[in-house]
Amino acid sequence: MSSPLYRIQGDHSRFREIVKGRIRRDLERFLSTGELIARCGEHAVSVPVPQIELPRFTFGSNEGGEGGEGEDGEEESKGGEGKEGQGSGAAGEQEGQHILEVDVDLGDLADMLGDALGLPNIEPRGTKQIESEASRYSGIRATGPDSLRHFRRSFKNAVKRTIASGAWDADDPRVVPIPDDFRYRSAKASRKPDSSAAVFHMMDVSGSMGREQKEAVRIQAFWIDTWLRRQYENLEVVYIVHDAAARVVDQHTFFHLRESGGTKISSAYELCLSEIAERFRPEDYNLYPFHYSDGDNWSARDTERCVALLQDELLPRVNQFCYSQVKSAHGSGQFKKDLDAAFEGVDEVVTHAVRSKDEIPDAIRSFLGSGR
């Protein structure tokens, strides 16, 4: 619709730009708390921003010290002033709205993440480019349905033929097309790099993984998904939990489950492998297994088995394998040491120890920073 008010769009987007600037500024904080996860919709996150208001001479209480909050030339509002315009109707003189919710596109959020952490775009895996076909109407041919008739080309042909045949009369420039003149649009297939990926979030849910640890996992998984979703058109996420045995669960279960029992990490890797074999052929998908654990494994034997699985089966198929070790009260952290020892110098295996939530940004940076 041609709205008479296109101008407000400009001011609106300027405002959103400013808001995004503030989110960018606060991104570190969002990165280490789960605040945004609950606010995530399908395409957008609703981010709470303190209302930006111009400071004014107003009455107000000054309790809580003389410190003054207006450091940045911006004030968190203390209740909106009545609107200037005359009579905004009976309902809706909103008073004292301190927080404004602003929808931010997930893609924009991912870009902010990329800027903040200096993440490179992901390069296509190996030399083999996965391609898919897409067709566009970019060609012309002599037959086709009327709905695809190319008027300008058809007319041009008719004019050319009329002139060539000597029937052209400049005073009476009438052109009558015959069926041979008609041209039609035709679809041409073009090849474009495919962009499907699958992420496997494998989480250790044995007794030693408490709420704190799961929260850290959850935050990492959220940001990793956000980033990868920006990089790939289709992103499938598989959630796997394991203690002594592994199973595939849905998202809700993944984040809320609490099991207790032993830990057999190889079970998760095996399940991940069978998922890859069944649903995500490496030829069609870019694969990203992530494993989160506090680093205690059942036995050294099982760790050996894990290393072997990674070495022989997983690594040849995936883009990158990431292991995030969340510190827990009881965890020994042995598994990371074992992995590091076994895969020294192997770029496709990235491990990171997260001792507190503040280190989550570092973990994300090291997982996604290689652009694989």
Next chain:
Amino acid sequence: MGIKTTLPTELKYHALVIESKAREYGLDFFDVVFELLDARDVNGIAAYGGFPVRYPSWRFGMEFEKLQRGYSWGMSKIYELVINNDPTYAYLVRSNSLLEQKLVMAHVYGHADFFKNNVWFAGTERRMLDRMAYGATRVRRMIDQHGQEVVEKRLDDMLSLEGLIDPFVLRSHEGVREPQRSLSEHRGLRLENFGREAAAALPSRPGPQLPEADVLGYLVQEAPLADWERELLEIVRAEAYYFLPQRLTKVANEGWACYWHSKILTGGLLEASEIVDFADVHSGATAAAPGQFNPYRLGLRLFRYAESLGHDLFMLRRIHNDVSFIDALVDERFALEYHGAEEKDSLAAREQGFDWKAWKENLLTSLSFGGQPRITLVDRDAEGEGELVLEHRHDGRDLQLGQSRECVKRLASLWGAPVHLHTRLDDEPCTLIARGEEVEVRTEGGDDPQATAKAS
């Protein structure tokens, strides 16, 4: 400069009927132009304070976001929007029912009459729609020349100080302002003055008298601003003066409009089937929400009360602003009735501790000077630093310190020299001093030695 939508015939018909009825009752207004718009567009216009075109600023975008959200969540919706202009423009929301449109139109004629006849509106710019559009073009040009960030920053600084104008200056005495120089003349002038001090380019006139409540006006004349900054400040100041009377007369203006929409519509313009809906919408607008001040309600009750006392309503709407209106009319009987009690209950009310005088005083305080702190410019260069000295007339309410600090800082950056603001905090004299980026809060406790220690 309007948007120029066409009203459907049915609405046009009702507008005509209501207009002639309003004239019959003696209302007197400029032509009223109704525009029928979608809710989204009305939100856009409301974000601009009622104008289709204004200078670019993120604040309008934020306002729009708020309105849109309020609307899409079903929390608030705009019924009517009318601006003081000749002709008077009013916006109707397409999604409203026919009854609502009729009510809004009758309401708008009330406002239009008030705009034209109330003395506080006497000096206002009646071509504000054009003026706003012109200002918008100028600001856009500034942005092209100096960059968005720079202009935006300056604009924000100035808007923070918007309230520093004199509510009681009669703008009409400024009516003899010299006409705006045309662009080419302006250029010539600048060429002539090339290389001279910016201050010397100003025509020499007797320095403004102090004290001065119109701080913005003083800055326009005296502050060492670049040409474009001075023009920007003039735009901000003109808009502040334009909107000021609306703040000073909110109660009287809304009351007058409510009085008339009720009188006009119930005077025979409603179908029998519409009466209940009318009562519903009308009482929705004039209802008392607990803990909230509703100017529609207070204003309407005041006019009805004045009518019952036999006052000349047209005279009241001509001479009063909110403060004088309430001061003249509110007495014990009104206060009691307003709170839902009969006069014969006055003894009982008094026993229960209802103090109508305190209520009235409170009301007057909250409305005086448009609800803003009274800050005047009292001195300049008192300590030889070229500084500006302002004084806040303390009426028992402290300034919000955090915001005030930021405001004096912005004032100092416009003035280009330190700014002092005298006020009181917690019953003690206190001075905010802005020097560059620093703001010092100095308490002068007098005989209290603690205070000096606090300052250091």
